[in-house]
Amino acid sequence: xxxxxxxxxxxxxxxxxxxxxxxxxxxxxxxxxxxxxxxxxxxxxxxxxxxxxxxxxxxxxxxxxxxxxxxxxxxxxxxxxxxxxxxxxxxxxxxxxxxxxxxxxxxxxxxxxxxxxxxxxxxxxxxxxxxxxxxxxxxxxxxxxxxxxxxxxxxxxxxxxxxxxxxxxxxxxxxxxxxxxxxxxxxxxxxxxxxxxxxxxxxxxxxxxxxxxxxxxxxxxxxxxxxxxxxxxxxxxxxxxxxxxxxxxxxxxxxxxxxxxxxxxxxxxxxxxxxxxxxxxxxxxxxxxxxxxxxxx
Amino acid sequence: xxxxxxxxxxxxxxxxxxxxxxxxxxxxxxxxxxxxxxxxxxxxxxxxxxxxxxxxxxxxxxxxxxxxxxxxxxxxxxxxxxxxxxxxxxxxxxxxxxxxxxxxxxxxxxxxxxxxxxxxxxxxxxxxxxxxxxxxxxxxxxxxxxxxxxxxxxxxxxxxxxxxxxxxxxxxxxxxxxxxxxxxxxxxxxxxxxxxxxxxxxxxxxxxxxxxxxxxxxxxxxxxxxxxxxxxxxxxxxxxxxxxxxxxxxxxxxxxxxxxxxxxxxxxxxxxxxxxxxxxxxxxxxxxxxxxxxxxxxxxxxxxxxxxxxxxxxxxxxxxxxxxxxxxxxxxxxxxxxxxxxxxxxxxxx
Numbered sequence: 001x002x003x004x005x006x007x008x009x010x011x012x013x014x015x016x017x018x019x020x021x022x023x024x025x026x027x028x029x030x031x032x033x034x035x036x037x038x039x040x041x042x043x044x045x046x047x048x049x050x051x052x053x054x055x056x057x058x059x060x061x062x063x064x065x066x067x068x069x070x071x072x073x074x075x076x077x078x079x080x081x082x083x084x085x086x087x088x089x090x091x092x093x094x095x096x097x098x099x100x101x102x103x104x105x106x107x108x109x110x111x112x113x114x115x116x117x118x119x120x121x122x123x124x125x126x127x128x129x130x131x132x133x134x135x136x137x138x139x140x141x142x143x144x145x146x147x148x149x150x151x152x153x154x155x156x157x158x159x160x161x162x163x164x165x166x167x168x169x170x171x172x173x174x175x176x177x178x179x180x181x182x183x184x185x186x187x188x189x190x191x192x193x194x195x196x197x198x199x200x201x202x203x204x205x206x207x208x209x210x211x212x213x214x215x216x217x218x219x220x221x222x223x224x225x226x227x228x229x230x231x232x233x234x235x236x237x238x239x240x241x242x243x244x245x246x247x248x249x250x251x252x253x254x255x256x257x258x259x260x261x262x263x264x265x266x267x268x269x270x271x272x273x274x275x276x277x278x279x280x281x282x283x284x285x286x287x288x289x290x291x292x293x294x295x296x297x
Numbered sequence: 298x299x300x301x302x303x304x305x306x307x308x309x310x311x312x313x314x315x316x317x318x319x320x321x322x323x324x325x326x327x328x329x330x331x332x333x334x335x336x337x338x339x340x341x342x343x344x345x346x347x348x349x350x351x352x353x354x355x356x357x358x359x360x361x362x363x364x365x366x367x368x369x370x371x372x373x374x375x376x377x378x379x380x381x382x383x384x385x386x387x388x389x390x391x392x393x394x395x396x397x398x399x400x401x402x403x404x405x406x407x408x409x410x411x412x413x414x415x416x417x418x419x420x421x422x423x424x425x426x427x428x429x430x431x432x433x434x435x436x437x438x439x440x441x442x443x444x445x446x447x448x449x450x451x452x453x454x455x456x457x458x459x460x461x462x463x464x465x466x467x468x469x470x471x472x473x474x475x476x477x478x479x480x481x482x483x484x485x486x487x488x489x490x491x492x493x494x495x496x497x498x499x500x501x502x503x504x505x506x507x508x509x510x511x512x513x514x515x516x517x518x519x520x521x522x523x524x525x526x527x528x529x530x531x532x533x534x535x536x537x538x539x540x541x542x543x544x545x546x547x548x549x550x551x552x553x554x555x556x557x558x559x560x561x562x563x564x565x566x567x568x569x570x571x572x573x574x575x576x577x578x579x580x581x582x583x584x585x586x587x588x589x590x591x592x593x594x595x596x597x598x599x600x601x602x603x604x605x606x607x608x609x610x611x612x613x614x615x616x617x618x619x620x621x622x623x624x625x626x627x628x629x630x631x632x633x634x635x636x637x638x639x640x641x642x643x644x645x646x647x
Contacts (some may be wrong), residue, residue: 043427093613099427100350105612107561112605119598210604224440233431272442278435279421286423295425 010141023255024152027248030235032206038241039179039199040095045106048225049113050204054079054211055220056121058275059128068128071212072154076205087197117222127219151213158209158236206208226273234278317475324471330586331478333538334510335485337566337578339532343525345572348505353433354561359553361406361534362541363450365460368405369398380451392467406538407531414530418523418639441554474543485532499527499642569611571620580619
């Protein structure tokens with residue numbers, strides 16, 4: 001375990017490539033979070049659970065004999081409506097309230113989803129086998145599963161489509177207007193209620209795509225949601241709201257960090273190191289800002 | 298203290314002292330209730346009064362739990378052999394050793410988390426609002442994940458706390474833990490009540506209402522924020538130490554650093570009762586515990602679903618809590634002067 005990373009340089013390459021491919025997925029989830037954070041000013045603790053739910057949709061398709069890669073198309077459609085349902089039932093009542101109220105409300109949703117998934121799908125760690133095989137690089141020293149490459153490619157595709165959609169379409173313009181100033185948008189005839197619902201739905205759909213990809217490349221488990229929430233939160237605060245290249249870069253950075261933490265500290269500390277990194281980043285930013293007598297807000 | 302209060306307090310005290318003999322079957326439940334009230338009341342010091350909503354007080358609770366048990370074992374036996382497997386069968390605490398260990402353990406369990414809170418307070422309390430909430434959430438979960446990887450305190454397989462020694466009576470264990478938690482509750486109540494009658498509480502409220510203004514008025518907000526958090530940590534650690542002995546088994550993520558249960562419970566209880574009041578968390582914890590036990594008994598397996606729904610419902614429909622609702626309904630009782638005309642005008646507006 002200890003200094004394997006230094007003795008065998010190929011492990012470093014392996015970890016970097018794995019981390020980048022994983023980080024692209026994180027960036028996709030974080031993009032959804034940045035979107036609804038920017039528009040609705042809500043931090044969705046249930047983000048990770050939406051991801052896992054998307055993963056289970058793909059897994060179920062796999063169980064019924066459909067290739068799980070089709071989950072990439074089916075999961076976002078289902079998750080879009082799940083997102084709208086969550087918005088109509090809970091989120092629209094907490095949108096303009098204190099931020100802590102929305103954090104606690106989404107925490108409740110998170111616990112609810114976690115447990116419902118536990119009942120529906122059981123507490124086993126599962127994965128949907130895509131049967132894509134592997135690619136060998138550098139004289140078979142670096143092994144990359146094709147599913148990881150596929151998932152990174154699909155993530156980039158979806159992110160690019162969404163960026164174009166946000167720029168060009170009418171709804172995209174309405175969403176951006178609401179993010180800038182909800183009140184002014186309302187005065188100018190934007191139905192902000194509809195925009196909020198659509199934003200939450202799009203966020204859930206992105207989570208669905210990411211979840212389907214995760215179920216193909218990694219494993220899913222009902223209780224694995226919270227780390228994904230924390231990762232995407234971390235990526236958004238490092239990159240800042242509305243900074244897309246930043247989200248992509250910090251997502252990949254986080255992926256590489258995790259792979260190295262896995263190699264150096266051991267797998268049992270992987271999740272712990274993610275959460276600790278969050279604390280460290282927040283504290284670092286707090287000290288940096290306090291020199292200017294400002295604070296994170 | 299007026300006459301009504303005296304009657305109320307002595308009534309509660311007498312009920313508390315008589316409870317384990319009146320309801321011997323509910324001793325464990327009553328002890329857990331006492332611990333929950335302690336947690337909710339102390340969460341309220343920084344969550345309700347100071348406005349720093351923390352999900353991370355579970356850190357101090359879990360720390361206290363592990364410390365108390367480790368000290369209790371480590372004082373007399375090798376800790377590593379104890380936690381490895383089945384140490385509790387080889388080594389047996391005599392009654393003297395058990396109570397000595399428990400006493401020292403509880404002192405350590407209270408003091409170390411306080412110091413930890415003081416040390417990390419300067420970094421963490423500089424964050425505000427939701428950043429503070431998420432940061433403390435991360436802290437709690439990280440502590441759970443990391444303690445789950447440390448061998449000497451049992452790692453993933455858990456840590457069995459010393460079994461209660463044989464002192465001749467079967468009821469002794471329940472009574473011991475009940476009175477321990479009940480006296481902790483009384484201690485907490487007296488401490489919190491006396492804090493709330495000083496200038497310190499006003500400073501905390503000033504920080505909650507507008508921190509920048511409070512700082513501009515010459516209050517060293519950081520100092521008071523840290524002290525407020527340290528007070529919470531002290532009682533959380535104590536409660537954790539007692540709970541560890543009561544449950545008898547410590548698991549890193551399911552018992553000690555259980556952010557999904559206890560960490561949310563303490564926030565929820567305080568909100569249910571009413572943030573920023575003395576009695577709110579106590580009422581909230583009592584009602585919550587009764588509801589929770591009902592759920593846990595009748596909807597076995599569905600308890601977390603019920604919990605999730607409960608959180609959402611409480612947060613959406615009762616964000617002010619029971620005390621807040623009462624305050625709106627009977628403002629005179631809370632010492633607020635109400636102008637009759639103003640009230641009528643408001644009724645008409647509605």
